[in-house]
Amino acid sequence: MKNNLGKLIFFIILTVTIYADGFTTDFKLSKNNPYVKESIILTVDVNQTDDSSVMLFKFDIKKSKDYIFNRIDIKTEDNYHNVKIKYIYKIYPLKSGDIDIGFNLIQMITTDEKLAYSFSGDRDNVRGLNKTDIPISLNPVTIKVKALPKDTQIVGDFRLDYKIKKDKVKAYEPIPIDVTIKGKGYLPLDLNLIPKSDKYSIFQEVKSKLYTVDYSLALSAKSSFKLDDIIINGFNPKLEKSYKLIIPKHQFSVTTPNISKLVDSVNNPELLSKELIDWEKVISFFKYLFIFILGFITAKLIDFNKISKIEESSFIDKIKNTKKDKELLRLLLAKDSIKYKKEIYLLDNLIYGDKKGSFSDIKNSLIIKERI
Template identity: 45%
Template sequence: MKHNLGKRSLHLFFLLLSFLTLHAEDFTYTFKVDQPTPYVKEPVILTLDLNQTNHDVVMLFSFDIKKSEDYTFQRLDIRKTENYHDAKIHYVYLIYPLRSGELDITFDLIKKVTTDESLAYSFSGDRDNVKKLVTKDTQIDLPPVQLRVKPLPEGTLLVGDFTLSYEIKKHQAKAYEPLPFQVSIKGKGYPPLVGTLLPKEGNFTRFTEKPIVKSVATKEGTHSTVTYPMALSHSQSFSLSPIRLNAFDPKSEKKYTLDIPSQQFDIEQVESRHLVDTVDAPDIASEDWSWLSTLLGYTITFFAGYMTALSWRWSMKKRQKENHPLVQKIRNCKDEKSLLQVLIAADHSDFTSSIEKLEDSLYGNGKINFNKVKQDALEKRI
């Protein structure tokens, strides 16, 4: 009976950790995590809401998660209410814990307080005499969000829900001729990057390239396709041992494997008389690098198609933007203050990063390249 009560208390404790609203001077902050007891490399969505409670001052915030070897993180979204007396900010982060046990997610938050007079003063003057916004900055010590991270089954290489496909163009070749071999791992979870896929067994020659990674992070986790281009060669027939990757899906808490069966390659022997070089000055460069063109062929074809589609989408998007009335307004901006006012008036989340840079330059200590920020704003989706 006592044991059951202990389990219930522990469950209630972590449930409370998943949604925590606290009060600080002048504002409140609310942390929420969707998974307070994840497995190692299981995605965790953390949200933070900052809400100003002292409406007598103008308040700004600077926030981010502190870097650590215990986890990786990526900001997915930030939404602001642009009201200087009623600041409301919503942050969304994707976090992957990298070790088991008790793990603290720590934060860096600075509260910046100023007045309407100081704000108006900073907007006065011409573009050659930008006046800095004076703020009173306070470092806020936020309590860490604690995760209780569960270990993975022993031998796990991939964490998530993945599928594997492979392609071997041919199983017959001449001696030392490269045999292209491509493996793709696709699915949702921690990006499926492994050191090497080829087994250590076998005395054949291995050629490998850097994996081709396509990943998109969302609130549901990271969707990835990782392609491994490789090639094998040998002077005689050989076999490739089976390849097995141990995987674990934390959502279903089930182990599974991704497998490539054993492969047999038949190599045509070269007679010894053909191995005798009768040329005094042979061109060895083409021989040494001929395998590379074969191996890279698949990569080049992939990127050619990808770039063509990307170019078409870019041209369509550019034509749409050229016809948008906001484009001309942004182009007419000659300084940081006018651009900031246009972007705030647009009230579009795509301009959040540009607004932050401009505010930091005008009211903080940040330095920016105005033309670059302006160009970035033009390129945003409208």
């Protein structure tokens, strides 16, 4: 007898705990056998166990051509001589097979006296923190990545909407086509929706935002043509199922001007009449030409700056989430004690000095400073 109990979803958690001198590191993977370009979540906990000294930590994933990543969160607990930091990353493997994810970790050790001494200068002359930096060697975490079905272009759960604004035009008049792909997963921004052809020219501009990519397309041709089915091959790793996003084939009618009407049989002709020049179409053509040029330049500029911006935004969120002055102080010391020397001095004065100033004012000024 066959029992249908519904679909069960299992989350594979890989946990590795490493004990080092005075602290532990704990690694957790949401999945250790993903598909290529399937996102996995890595959580790293760094916990101080030796309370005899002040400890700070700098941690990050090593860069590699085998994967891309971005840090999506960092949480800290500011307990006296008991640092607890949680780093959360999203990782996309880019090839199949075994992939080693490497790490960089620096343990920084100091004392309360040295920490206080670093703030003993005046407001504009905060002393450098006297500390001992210890590079920590961490074993990589290995994931076994499964290959995608052949010809897969996008990975995740996506849907497609499109709009062909007109299919009857004059020769070389732009044919606007809007395409929107929405969903979660790995969607490359350099996806070429319409294949190249000698029958038409293609102009394309791409705009992306959270869970959505918009394609503004324009085709230009001198004669009628047919656009075959546009098929985007997708794969949903959670369902382990392939699917297709389709824009159905479409016939476009392009009117070619009558050459005989363009031949002038009169000497010294009058100025071109308004009927021979459709200024609205001319303006429309240059509009889509501008879109093409802008899209080309934008494509050249797209790189991993997006990940950098996410990391900068993540640091602003960490500042916003701090609840105590000591918590914010430790965050700034771990990030860059020179860059934030003014704010570190103000926080130190607020905690250990004359108590003048406002924690919220310092935090707000930091947020404004990071956004500039």
